[in-house]
Amino acid sequence: MHSVKVACTLAFLLLSMAAPLDAQEARSRPSSDSQVNNARTLIDGGNFGEALSILRPLAPEDLEDEEQVGVLFLFGLAALGAGQDPETPESERKEYVDEAIGAFHRILVVRPELVRVRLELARAFYIKGDDRLSRRNFERVLAGDPHPTVAANIRRFLAIIRQRRRWSGYFGATLAPDTNINTSSDEQVIYIDALGAVRQFTLDDPQESRSGLGVALWGGGEYEHPLRSNVRLRAGGSISRTEYEGREFDQMSLSAHLGPRWLLGDRTEISLVGSASRSWSGGEPQSHALGGRLEVARLLSRKLLVRTQVSYHEREYDEATHLNGPRSSISLRGLWQATPTLRFDASAGLNREQTETARERNEGQSLGLGASIDLPRGFTVGVNGELRWTEYEGNWSPFTSPGESRSDRTQSLSFSLYNRGFTVKGFSPKLVVTREMRESNAQLHDYRRTRGELQFVRQL
Template identity: 35%
Template sequence: MRRPLGAAAAALSFLAPAAAAAAGFADPPPAPPPGAADAPIPIDALIEALLEEHRAQEADAVLASLLASDPRNTDLLFLSGMVAMERDDHQRAIRLFRAILIDHPKAERVRLELGRAFFVAGDYGNAARQFQFASAGHPPPVVQANIDKYLYAIRQAKALSYSLDLSLAPDSNLNGGSSSREVTLYGLPFDLSDEAQRHSGVGAQLGATGEWAPHLGANSRLRLGASLQRREYSGSRFDDMTAALYAGPRFVMRRWDLSLLATASRRWYGARPYDVAAGGRITATYYVTPQVGLTTDLSVQTVRYDAATHLTGLLSSLGETIVYALTPSSGVVGRAGISRTRARADAYANWSGYLAAGYFRDLPAGFSAYVETSLAVGSYDASLPAFGARRVDLASSTMINLLNRHIVLSRFTPRLSYSYTYQHSTIPLYSFDRNRVELGLTTTF
């Protein structure tokens, strides 16, 4: 019987035979029988023998020499990745396994080893993603059981996490303004103010989140998190920034994640304070299967506006999200939600809801694509006296996200995003359309 590739590989070595068969990898040729000294030794057998003798540096040199003449050989790249893991060079292993997946996105065995490399490197978000997609290939029970162990360990081990997005954002309607130059108030025409009219421009966008989650007990943690969202344009009239904080306990069970959080946020618009909010949120995720997660999010917060005090009130929302990994290289996302906004003026109190569906796929040449379409509706409680009508909005949106996993700058990869939104309103002032492009870098891929 063949032995595993070294001590460091042992954590997932028991996955190898079943996972390789499931992924379509051929079993390695057997070692030559005793007495066949002149028979060529298969490269995988040679590398295994060197690793068992703790000669990983020599194994690396052998593979480097072979790759110099055949740099796209997937078997050699895979063995090099395993040797890199043996040498605790986890980032190099990640690069090598990713290089294989660029041309072979359905290679489940490689996804398993990439997930393990991310796990050992402490990048739990990307590790979980790889294991979930590997689960979608319906591996044999022994493989799936160990994937489950890794996913549970990830949810318990994740203590420090962050994400960062930087982009340039050309926008055809950065303030969501009307294309009209004129508005009818109390039955009379008035010129629309410059700030209410449609404006286009190119801005810079920053999105950053971070969380520290120290242990409270065997299956619980304290979540302490912060986020910052900023869009900045020429001048400052339409700059938009929100800073948020949250804190509370998180309970981790075999199939459940439950967080009870206190939340607070501050928003600035046009370089001036706009609103402040405080409240609470309950987030619960149930893992129906390793590749299917269902998340429920309930939040209640009081929102106080600095200038537009007639908008001040209570905001309550309920959202559902389902993530389903269809295959080792594709998945779907479904989202739905409803919210209730109360305000001091009834004409600004409203009910709103949304539905969204998205599809993700890893493509050849290292590209990954995500397409989402959504529909949102908002219905207000009372008529706006100046317009003599009650506002009802219906908005549709389509978004396409494209990134290339082949290009990695430290932990960043390039991202290109395009979205189109059209909103129809019973009050024409609130009808608009918008094209938006984002070109930047992201740590989430």
């Protein structure tokens, strides 16, 4: 009940300053229907049950004009109010809040730019206790440059969400067709420098690219135990598995981590965790790793979040022992919620693999850019691109000229599409298509592949 009381108090503050959000927001305008106006008066007076009895039969199936949007918005407000009303039986509260979430979501499917509606959806998720979806929508409201008082109260909600966070989890599943699951080159001829003369050889049995339909599953969870008001102990783990027909290209990994997280004010988090992992390939044990990572997240403004991660792990292989050695990496990522409907992200990374065999030691760099936008009628479109450069230390002859090391450049471009209005158990199917190409000065090491994924994005 304490969280409900807090939500009610903050809700009053939010609603008292909601009008300045946007001139085109859904508002309590007078309607041509006297019943709607009567329901509005009841809502203003806190008589949510009576308002619902009027609005429920009036709730429109389609949202083709502003008045229909307004009626459904009032219905959502009445349902949310009923869910918070102390006189509402506890057994009915969740049902009312779910009705409110459904109404606000339907409006945002066709009118994703309506910040006031998104504010109410964020508050409804908060009351339900779904902090992840609540935080996501509150942050998008902040990107709409709301009135300073509204923004301040939203930050109070976000602070409470962060303080009460204990358990968190995720899971996913996807179908993954791939035109080149073995990342094979299409070259059939190799040139070898033999005693100063370049000779041409045709491969008797060139490795052909293999296509396949894979199934990928992944998930994880974490618990945060409070040590002090601003210090938590994180403990969590994850699992992922990808399977294709047969076992040759199956992959599986397990990981676990443990360590403290420091909450420095409302804008900064720092974590230092130890981590361990185990991987399998083709159904057989492949490698294990032990190390740690430092994570820092800083909210630079209402719209811009920056994350950085530094990691170091010692990895040992069960059979390919020449690949044993430390792996280190550093990455930087920026997330810019430009508007409530438009988001950009950029990333840069450095990594190094110090294997026992000089030939396999390498350093890599990467750059990535992406964007996604919510469009009317429920469609969300995304595009992401990445470039990776990898330089190897050792001699890669005969695949390269004598004494020459290997150098790769890999580029990938992906497009995604889903409709927020089509959900299955609260999830929207998302189609992702990725084209990846690697160019290498080492013969037989460049490839092209096209991958498809059917993912699921949580909406409700």
